[in-house]
Amino acid sequence: MAKMPEMREHLLRLRLVLMPEGTVPNFVFYPGLLVLVLIVCVWLLSPSDNLSDPLPGPDASEQAPISVVPDFAAVVEIDLRKRQFFEFLKDYILAANAEVLETRQQLKRYDEIAASGSPFSPTERSWVLTLADEYDLDTTELSEREITAELMSRVDEVPVAMALAQAANESAWGTSRFAVEGNNIFGQWCFEQGCGLVPLQRKGNASYEVRKFDSIGASVSAYIKNINSQYSYEELREWRARMRSRNEPLNAFNLAAGLAAYSERGEDYVDEIPVSYTHLTLPTNREV
Numbered sequence: 001m002a003k004m005p006e007m008r009e010h011l012l013r014l015r016l017v018l019m020p021e022g023t024v025p026n027f028v029f030y031p032g033l034l035v036l037v038l039i040v041c042v043w044l045l046s047p048s049d050n051l052s053d054p055l056p057g058p059d060a061s062e063q064a065p066i067s068v069v070p071d072f073a074a075v076v077e078i079d080l081r082k083r084q085f086f087e088f089l090k091d092y093i094l095a096a097n098a099e100v101l102e103t104r105q106q107l108k109r110y111d112e113i114a115a116s117g118s119p120f121s122p123t124e125r126s127w128v129l130t131l132a133d134e135y136d137l138d139t140t141e142l143s144e145r146e147i148t149a150e151l152m153s154r155v156d157e158v159p160v161a162m163a164l165a166q167a168a169n170e171s172a173w174g175t176s177r178f179a180v181e182g183n184n185i186f187g188q189w190c191f192e193q194g195c196g197l198v199p200l201q202r203k204g205n206a207s208y209e210v211r212k213f214d215s216i217g218a219s220v221s222a223y224i225k226n227i228n229s230q231y232s233y234e235e236l237r238e239w240r241a242r243m244r245s246r247n248e249p250l251n252a253f254n255l256a257a258g259l260a261a262y263s264e265r266g267e268d269y270v271d272e273i274p275v276s277y278t279h280l281t282l283p284t285n286r287e288v
Helices: 002-019 032-045 078-117 122-134 144-154 160-171 177-182 216-229 229-246 252-258 266-271
Strands: 209-211
Touching: 002 160, 032 078, 078 160, 078 216, 122 144, 144 216, 144 229, 177 209, 177 216, 216 229, 229 252
Parallel strands: none
Antiparallel strands: none
């Protein structure tokens, strides 16, 4: 097993290769989550294993979304549990991304109109402003061109590997109390009384709850919307937009460096999962 300082040095060299000089965003380097993202990337590129008792993901023939997280804790073999978690959640992320990309395709047409200098029709302007409101974009002092340009940086997919890595961390591989009781795979908060589950370790002066979702798909969609709309991830979105402008594939490893603000635990957030180059141990300090 590689020691953490050696791993940090190795990954830093790799990151500098992936991100040429002059293009590295101003992100703090966190090895834990980045190693997890790398491992997920390898898993996504590897041939699918013949899993015993594979768990169902979303299917076009389903009449209703799955509203219960499978009992991953009952899968005793750890590596199998991880693979089943990834297999189960991957299709939900792909489905949510597909919806975002469909909207992005529509947005491109409006962005082209705005770039040409032609004013929007009332119907076109209404569509754009509705989308801006959905993505928490304040349009008060923005021109039509500025609105669509900013929306193009927000309405975009989240790399599957990055989402899977965060889901594994936030939900303890689908076994946390919030995942099991609230379908909350990514640990999203809410701030109205009764909107979710009260954390057992919540500080006395805090009022947030961990949001409950009707389905796993709803949790995944909310996570992607969070990444695409909140100010904390603006730099991540700028880096993603830069990749798009260069016609580069979205690099989950690079983008994951922009997730430092996701948790109140700060630097500790991505160092919670002990890792090696070939194996991940399950988190032991996630609240259940």
